[in-house]
Amino acid sequence: MPPNSAQKPDRSALPVIDIAGLRRGDRDDCIAVAAQLRAACLDKGFFYISGHGIAADTIAAVFAASREFFALPEQDKLAVHMQRSFCNRGYEPLRAQTLEAGTPPDLKEGFYSGNDLPLGDPRVVARQFNQGPNQWPVLLGFREALESYFSQMLELAAVVMQGLALSLRLAPNHFDAFCTDAMATLRLLHYPPQPANPEPGEKGCGAHTDFGGITLLAQDDVGGLQVWDARAGWIHAPPLPGTFVVNLGDMIARWTNDRYRSTLHRVVTISGRERYSIPFFYSGNPGHTVSCLPTCLDAGEAPHYPPITVGAHLAGMYRQTYAI
Helix, strand or coil, X not given: CCCCCCECCCCCCCCEEECHHHHHCCHHHHHHHHHHHHHHHHHCCEEEEECCCCCHHHHHHHHHXXXXXXXXXXXXXXXXXXXXXXXXXXXXXXXXXXCCCXXXXXXXXXXXXXXXXXXXXXXXXXXXXCCECCCCCCCCCHXXXXXXXXXXXXXXXXXXXXXXXXXXXXXXXXXXXXXXXXXXXXXXXXXCCCCCCCCCCCCCEEEECCCCCXXXXXXXXXXXXXXXXXXXXXXXXXXXXXXXXXXXXXXXXXXXXXXXXXXXXXXXXXCCCCEEEEEEEEEECCCCEECCCHHHCCCXXXXXXXXXXXXXXHHHHHHHHCCC
């Protein structure tokens, strides 16, 4: 199989989990959703969610804002370059990140925003990792669209964490402290069409696992996301209307002693079209300590990892993909 190819899309390859019952809080529905989450997390740690409650208009607005931003002249985008921010907010130019070691830089450009904290906030004064104010381009309605989406996604991610707690045979509020004052990153991504003669190994986004807790991804209709399956190799995760793709990050694998999977994935843009996607990276409270969960240790088994705070984990992972 060519290095950038993948198995044909298969609707059964990644499950679609309706979380409406989890959002309602009905006990029987929550137990049923948790069972589906457990099966997906033990397998690839990748699944779709429907019944998430985020309005289609809200999602459409942030995609429209993304397209407008990336269509700006280069000098306007560079005016909010990430280098102007001490907390990694703003514009990331094309080929600025390499997520797969030994391959050319990723063929994508991005825009980062997150928890918008004023300069006087104690977390900002202490220069805690990724804590600070956003940069905003001069673009009508852009900030409003992103802030509305961000706040709703924070609430949705907390609901998913409740489901994960139940799936791990923990109380539904087990992750409440992790979800309090949670840190998250909203990232707009634009993938230009792959060049006719790409460099060897060049991809829209190289193979990687995500760093943090959970990622909730909104895709446009172009496709390109591929997920690693130990049995089948690379498989497509095609866009499914009305859903988000959810995947577990390295922190969840660490928390569960590698029972729940943080799985390699990549983006291969061979459609000849531009691709836009919007990942929401939910990392939790930066001061929260991640240590092996009691339900993820068998008798006589030792934790695979020492305890670490969310902030320290993220800072270490970030250094691996950027020259800092």
